[in-house]
Amino acid sequence: xxxxxxxxxxxxxxxxxxxxxxxxxxxxxxxxxxxxxxxxxxxxxxxxxxxxxxxxxxxxxxxxxxxxxxxxxxxxxxxxxxxxxxxxxxxxxxxxxxxxxxxxxxxxxxxxxxxxxxxxxxxxxxxxxxxxxxxxxxxxxxxxxxxxxxxxxxxxxxxxxxxxxxxxxxxxxxxxxxxxxxxxxxxxxxxxxxxxxxxxxxxxxxxxxxxxxxxxxxxx
Amino acid sequence: xxxxxxxxxxxxxxxxxxxxxxxxxxxxxxxxxxxxxxxxxxxxxxxxxxxxxxxxxxxxxxxxxxxxxxxxxxxxxxxxxxxxxxxxxxxxxxxxxxxxxxxxxxxxxxxxxxxxxxxxxxxxxxxxxxxxxxxxxxxxxxxxxxxxxxxxxxxxxxxxxxxxxxxxxxxxxxxxxxxxxxxxxxxxxxxxxxxxxxxxxxxxxxxxxxxxxxxxxxxx
Numbered sequence: 001x002x003x004x005x006x007x008x009x010x011x012x013x014x015x016x017x018x019x020x021x022x023x024x025x026x027x028x029x030x031x032x033x034x035x036x037x038x039x040x041x042x043x044x045x046x047x048x049x050x051x052x053x054x055x056x057x058x059x060x061x062x063x064x065x066x067x068x069x070x071x072x073x074x075x076x077x078x079x080x081x082x083x084x085x086x087x088x089x090x091x092x093x094x095x096x097x098x099x100x101x102x103x104x105x106x107x108x109x110x111x112x113x114x115x116x117x118x119x120x121x122x123x124x125x126x127x128x129x130x131x132x133x134x135x136x137x138x139x140x141x142x143x144x145x146x147x148x149x150x151x152x153x154x155x156x157x158x159x160x161x162x163x164x165x166x167x168x169x170x171x172x173x174x175x176x177x178x179x180x181x182x183x184x185x186x187x188x189x190x191x192x193x194x195x196x197x198x199x200x201x202x203x204x205x206x207x208x209x210x211x212x213x214x215x216x217x218x219x220x
Numbered sequence: 221x222x223x224x225x226x227x228x229x230x231x232x233x234x235x236x237x238x239x240x241x242x243x244x245x246x247x248x249x250x251x252x253x254x255x256x257x258x259x260x261x262x263x264x265x266x267x268x269x270x271x272x273x274x275x276x277x278x279x280x281x282x283x284x285x286x287x288x289x290x291x292x293x294x295x296x297x298x299x300x301x302x303x304x305x306x307x308x309x310x311x312x313x314x315x316x317x318x319x320x321x322x323x324x325x326x327x328x329x330x331x332x333x334x335x336x337x338x339x340x341x342x343x344x345x346x347x348x349x350x351x352x353x354x355x356x357x358x359x360x361x362x363x364x365x366x367x368x369x370x371x372x373x374x375x376x377x378x379x380x381x382x383x384x385x386x387x388x389x390x391x392x393x394x395x396x397x398x399x400x401x402x403x404x405x406x407x408x409x410x411x412x413x414x415x416x417x418x419x420x421x422x423x424x425x426x427x428x429x430x431x432x433x434x435x436x437x438x439x440x
Binding site: 047057060062064071075087089094098 | 267268277280283284288290291294295306307309310314317318350
């Protein structure tokens with residue numbers, strides 16, 4: 001089997017999606033830290049978006065975090081991240097796309113103040129409410145008893161959202177009583193050993209986010 | 221095999237994606253025109269987005285046009301819309317996601333004037349240039365010799381873009397010399413018999429778009 005390399009930058013939530021998928025599958029890989037002073041490798045490997053994560057598998061290059069996760073799932077069969085049934089696969093993809101399309105408000109919250117911050121909080125709350133009402137049900141994970149592709153898509157958002165709220169000093173997901181199913185899911189997600197051991201340290205993340213937020217606000 | 225129904229509204233480009241996939245597969249279906257005076261069926265079948273297209277397959281409900289196309293491809297095996305190889309599948313999905321994420325400038329062009337129109341034209345040109353440079357190569361279709369999922373994703377954009385440019389009176393994709401590969405692809409796409417016979421009539425589309433544009437601008 002060809003060698004696997006992951007070009008990434010930590011603590012990018014999109015890079016963690018790929019790390020989790022590789023670890024769940026038990027695929028050894030070399031992590032190559034993106035060199036922000038030298039964007040040339042990305043121009044070569046991801047000329048369209050020039051972003052990490054990029055997966056190198058032998059001669060093959062795969063870009064876009066959730067497309068990489070699906071590539072990993074189709075290349076290595078063990079510990080499936082998608083169900084077998086086409087309808088259940090469509091449901092999983094529906095929530096992946098929802099995560100991809102709707103979580104932009106979470107990242108915008110990061111550099112927002114005043115009215116703009118209020119707006120991103122409202123949009124984030126609506127997004128979470130939709131997942132609470134329609135996405136989770138009484139299941140342990142999005143797809144049932146095991147962690148799957150939709151959990152990976154949302155996990156990288158929700159943990160970062162918790163950190164961002166702490167760094168910004170606001171409360172959306174932190175209002176646990178509003179989202180009982182989501183909080184049960186967060187608990188289940190963090191208890192998966194691979195997630196538990198690979199989630200970046202909370203205090204470090206909060207400090208990192210505070211620093212980045214100050215830099216963003218100072219340059220605005 | 222359970223009955224297939226498609227809830228849609230013409231000439232929605234997203235609904236055409238599903239129509240093309242069903243026709244390529246040779247699946248008979250009943251088309252149910254969305255009743256804009258009665259949104260209740262959509263609240264029931266697509267409570268998250270409340271939008272068409274919605275595919276009903278027996279008791280199953282699938283939403284989001286490209287997720288429906290992939291569901292159709294996985295449910296009926298004939299005339300595959302995705303390649304078998306995981307890497308080629310990742311490439312196809314990369315361009316589907318690019319179409320989903322980047323074509324918003326095309327729809328914004330529809331209701332834009334002045335500086336905003338210039339901006340949407342510039343963004344659209346950049347999007348087309350990326351497809352021209354990185355997406356198509358010398359192949360007949362995105363995936364090779366046969367029409368596939370990325371062609372369906374872009375076909376519903378490009379034909380509508382041609383119509384919108386005619387209705388708005390601007391030229392982006394119409395500047396054929398700037399996009400020789402794209403124009404070769406457009407020709408190949410329109411020559412596929414199923415596409416040829418199902419594309420909505422050009423004059424009707426231009427008249428429809430002009431009417432809608434006037435309504436949008438009048439209400440702005």
